[in-house]
Amino acid sequence: MNYSSLFFFVLLLLFTSCSPSSDKIAKDETITSNNKNKKILSLDSAPMLDSVPILDLAQANRLAQLPLSCLEQEYPNKLNQVISSNADLKSPSELHPAFYGCFDWHSAVHGHWSLVALLKHFPALDSADLIRTKLAQRISKQNIEKELLYFDTPHNQSFERTYGWAWLLQLALELHTWDDGLARELETNLQPLTDLIVQKYLTFYPKLYYPLRIGTHNNTAFGMSFAYDYAVALGDTALQNTIEEAALRFFEKDKNGPLAWEPDGFDFLSPCLEEVRIMQKVLDLQHFESWIDDFLPQLKDRNFALEVGVVTDRQDGHLVHLDGLNFSRAWCLSGLAQEYPDYAHLQNIASQHLAHSLPTITDGNYEGGHWLSSFAIYALLNNGN
DSSP states (O other): OOHHHHHHHHHHHHHHHTSOOTTSOOTTOEEEETTEEEEOOOTTOOOOOSSOOOOOHHHHHHHHHHHHHHTTOOOSOOOOOOOOSGGGOOOHHHHOSSSOOSSSHHHHHHHHHHHHHHHHHOTTOTTHHHHHHHHHHHSOHHHHHHHHHHHTSTTOTTTTTTHHHHHHHHHHHHHHTOOSHHHHHHHHHHHHHHHHHHHHHHHHTTTOOSOOOOSSTTOHHHHHHHHHHHHHHHTOHHHHHHHHHHHHHHHTTOOSOOGGGOOOTTOSSOHHHHHHHHHHHHSOHHHHHHHHHHHOGGGGOTTOOOOOOOOSOTTSTTTTHHHHHHHHHHHHHHHHHHHOGGGTTHHHHHHHHHHHHGGGTTSSOHHHHTTHHHHHHHHHHTOOO
16 A cells, blocks of 8 residues: 555545444434334434413313313223222222222322312313313212222222322312312312321331432332422422431532433433422422522533434334424423423423424323323413524
């Protein structure tokens, strides 16, 4: 090889070695999965949105259809019960006359929450009369009494701990803050179950030695967050103090949260961001600012970007969890952006996550879509735009 050829060969090596790594996703890269092309947002891409998702009457009418359609759909159903004898082999509607639809108990609970929240904010919903009738039928005094009996069975006293518990208190909170005669009736009917769930929280958290840092139902921080909102709004100091003590015990000394490890394949919650959310609630402003600087310092960087959760198959009830992750990330990031000016740039990322998954959740896939409207509604109601 002559010197001229060698010179150009070395230049070629230098050029290729400085090229972006194939392990990083390029801005417009397209990946293929299950023979479908999927666009994903790159880690270094954070475009401003032309239009920000909002919850208006048209959107509310659209999102109301999912919980309304599944409220009384008994099957398929995932009971998650422990059976003591043949006597426990009953239909979902017999076991849970208030909350038997929408595939499982917790989804039925937050399906009811969705309809209450939409009615509260949009009294002129197209299906308002139908929704009011169904809510009155389902959250009746007699039905709640039967729900209480289920929690009293020997092997099901920890049923729905703490995800379903959290949504039950969120439903109770939504009823409490709705100035409507029907809301007072439903709140009263639900109160015995609400009181039982509060007591279960008070008993459980002092016994829980380690938090659950996962992205699915048993995430400790998420279970605390909704319950804390209820405690503050209702003036329940015992519940509020119990959650504050547990949150500080679990999370106060945490540093360098592994956000880069998220998400896992089935996550619908962000362990790191849900932890931020509960600590934002229990710490005062000064202490929280110090804490988050240690836990997730990268969030303060105005160039921070976060890839949306990518769903490769929305017919898969677990893979579609990532749409839920996009919504729950949105409410965590937006909450931070609204309260702290140093994190205002996170609002755009929150809106990106909302906008990515919002058009996909009424595709007719029951296993994947029965619960997603609740997450979308909650994210939209808590979006800062």
